[in-house]
Amino acid sequence: MNKIASLTRRYPIVALTLLVGIIAGAIELFGQGVLAERNVARWLISAFALAIAASQAVGMLRNLLAGRMGIDVLAIMAIIATVSVGEYWASLVIVLMLSGGEALEEYAAGRARRELGALMDRAPRDAHRMLGEDGQVEDVPVSEVAIGDRLLVRPSEVVPVDGVLLSASGSFDESSLTGESLPVERSRGAAVLSGSLNSEVAVVIEATAAASDSQYQRIVALVEEAAESRAPLVRLADRFAVPFTFGSLLIAGIAWWVSGDPVRFAEVLVVATPCPLLIAAPVAFMGGMSRASRHGIIVKGGGTLEQLSRARTFAFDKTGTLTYGDPTVVAVQPAADFEQDELFTLVASAEQYSSHVLATAIVEAAQERGLTPREAAEAREEATNGVVATIDQREVVVGKLAFVASFAPEARAASIASGELAVYVAVDGRFAGTILLSDRVRGNARSTIDRLLSLGVERVLMLTGDADATARHVGRDLGIGNIQAELLPEDKVRIVQAITERPVVMVGDGVNDAPVLAVADVGIAMGARGATAASESADVIITVDDVSKTATAMAIAQRTMQVALQSIWLGIALSVGLMLFAAFGFLPAILGAALQEVVDLATIINASRALGNARSDRRLVSSRS
Template sequence: MTVVPAAERPARAWIASPARLRAALAPIALIGLGAGAVLIFRGEPDLAFWVFTLATLPVLAALLVEIVVSLGRGEVGLDLIAGLSMSTALLFGEPLAGNVVALMYAGGQALEHFAEGRARRDMTALLGRVARTTMRYDDGRLEEVAIDAIEPGDRLLIRQGEVVPVDGTVAEGAAVLDLSALTGEAIPVERGQGAEVLSGATSAGPAFDLDVVRPAADSTYARIVRLVEAAQHSKAPMARLADRYAIVFLVFTVVVAGGAWFLTGDRLRALAVLVVATPCPLILAVPVAVISGMSRIARLGVLIKTGGALEALARVAVAVIDKTGTLTHGRATLLTVKAAPGFSADELLRLAASLEQASGHVVAAALVDAARSRGLVLSPPASVRETAGFGLEGEVDGRAVVVGGSSFVGERSLQGDPRAWRSGSPEGAVVVAVAVDGAVAGILVLADEIRADAPGVLRRLREAGIRRIVLASGDRLDVATAVGAKLGVDRILGELTPDAKVAAVIAERSHGPVMMVGDGVNDAPALAAASVGVALGARGAAASSEAADVVLLVDELGKLAEAIEAARRAYRIALQSVVVGLGLSVLAMGIAALGYLPPLAGALTQEVIDVAVILNALRALTGGRRARQP
């Protein structure tokens, strides 16, 4: 798959879109209308008759071609009414009315696409960071090449300030990267030689060389691009529902027009009814409102993949939220150090972290990070023996050190009991015992802390309309219970397998549409099973991002509450536009059937209704009164 540069997409979309081609015919209809009016003013009505006819035919021909194509796909839409009204006008010898309908219809399409273009602008901005070219080494020389020409095994020069175009590894030098576009993390990170670098990151430090491991089309940021493009071309269930109602409205229009003609014998009344029904708010309001809502939400850093996902997000009543990495930071943090007499807290941590350098366990990494953050100088361990899942033992600076669970350390200690040190430790915390030279030297208390914004986020979710919040975690039940109790959720589930998470989501459907929020690979099945799946971050667990309907491109769960509020508002505006627009159209059709609205005036009336409907639908771009309050 080739990633199409953003600059090329609008032109291709224009060429590929029949609706936009119809909109391009508006100038022809306008010129014909103006020329015909001049001829009538000069006293040449016969010539004006043919000018109006010729100006109508191109629009009618383009419309008929699209109608045939749509019927071939089994789709029936309100474009049939537009084609019927123009054809009837020409057949009844009213080319002026036909010309006005052609201008109003083509002009309406142009207005609709202008409105959608305005609404899509914020979504398209997400694609603006896609790199177009990069510097590649070729026989010791640097050459600027297109991203599509890059292949695995190539070596690239990534200069300061540039966006990394493809996934790769650091070949030479150290890479200082701004990952905010991928993870929302504002603090740059450093990657050494051999470390993986994801596309979409920005080089925030000196230039470095990158060895390509995946082509552009398969890289991380390209996946985000595809998600955005899929969102832009999606069709909401509400829009599909509008298509189904279009058949009903088409039949209704033909019956009213035919009835007016049959009962009065005035064929112009039938023509006026057809003209008033062309086009219809039913097919204009929904796509503009949905795209406007998706665009508004994109500005928040939240990607809605489809219009259907926006509608589902607007109706959610239950939130099932994963714990680790969602409500908590997803990493162990050192809370306290309790040291025995003769040891300082820093010395105890230094000895434990020095030994833990030999382990790849997540707790070991947390201890090493904590020691280094305090500026402690770690020593290389020796004679290390690790018992997987229990702990390590070895030598640090000539001293025998044991680090691990209380039972593991207690069995290897001649003096002291680590369990006696546990009192006062927070519920759900991880306690790491340390023994030095055969005696218990203290404990290190770690925990995956709750995000500072988590309580406020859950409160905002309830304010946004979520009636029930369930904490679902694969972690120990006591840990999940401790977190859930602090946050005040409605139900707490722990020690869940991926299958059990799916079952939990299905069980919650009895309370209403369910939104599942998670970030790990184990969350992917539950995300797919929910009415709306929300993945935190577009990097890391690709499976969760692909399975989700909504992807938070920033590491701020609070944005989800704003997205729900924006989705509900867009949904209300779409319904409002359809109901009011249809009501006005039906009213105008009744007036036309009674003979009080001639065809020309009917066309102008319908265009006013359409403009009002589109402008109302564009209100979904804004945050509403509440969002504007300080």
């Protein structure tokens, strides 16, 4: 009941139309005597329909004065025509479709900017300000932090404001800002961005910006600005309104002039109702959105399908989008006198005592190879450097080159490819080898890009916060020539806004992608692993961890638009045919109203083809390979 009451308050015209229909129907079915004789049901519906037409006429006049003519003109004419010839039930149906269509459009288009809530939920509200040199700390609202304040950032806390690191070193997860999945190491004096996540060791920073001017808060502002600047889409059927309206009036006027009978004018307008135009696109779009949902793709509105079907440019984030976003072991390179499995087992045995993301990747990779980590007699983690553990009475040191070289001076840097990272190992004071890790490119990323190009996309870009060398290595593998790396969120927004080949589709995940997803013509979020803010900023959410769904979404959008346009043209052709019959006097108003419902039914059946079926879905999936 609460849900019904909420919908009634939100869409009062729809509710009132249904109520009028129920009352009028009850009067006609059960009313006797005065009610029947005085045609109360007819007058009730007619008065209501004309009142709605009058209110719509106000908006119509505003549009005409502004040089725009939409489908509402046809709806108003149809209501007046059906009331004039006594087809009051037809007028009520038109009112319902008109108000219901507006309600659906509002519901699909209005996103209530929930992404701001998601962003602000993660934003730090308090900061730990240090007092003097005695280590005392006071908690203050982040808005009260001033430039120059010393702040304590505890383990696993979000950095509240931009600053510089005062501690000797620190490790920060900046994935929410740059999209880079690997933690970054900072030394004393290095810049630290608000919104980055501190590692397992507390650090001290000095604030270099107030909260309102810091990186994370700028992301929030960008999302808000982008959401407000997005222009509303013109409804698909509106582009047919002007020629169809003038064509209908021309046929009706000629019929009146030739016959000399004004009833002929009304008879033509009865079958010139815009129901096919009002129905075709929404039914097709709902079918397309339902079909997309079967493939793990959530589309937030019909306008999105229209934009996506015409996309000329696709821009991709790298980490978590074109790559899996998880570091994986790609090679184990033992030094002389060490076996590969022996080295890997010792490293995994030491790394199981570390909380670092690289340690987790190494342990999981060892277990996948059937190697069982051994228990350490002693283990300690050196913050931002590595792990020292005693395994089977052997001292095992795992970590950065400089850290390992302090135990084994002969350790040397490994030769690594772009996008790779080396973890160095020493055993009992001797250099033992390296473990190479990389963020793997998705296996179907190249075929996805090829399919997008075959669907008509003209440009494919990579926009990433990762290092340039890493990005270009991935780009070469995927055949992407236009690569822009080391970008902050505002850089991505600027680049997407400057693209001339539109519509532009942006694909990404994470909070850092929220602004550019919002400002793109169509934003697609890899929602299976993406942050809530990115998913809420996007127009399309892929709920499964599969980048090929971006091409599937475009294929569904193109098929949906094809069916919608076919349905509109089918409705127009049938309506024009009926108008010609009515113009020659072969179609009385009552029969015309009935046949118009046949046109509506044909339009709905044809538009429903956008929903697809099991066979067409199999063809859609097979076309990916």
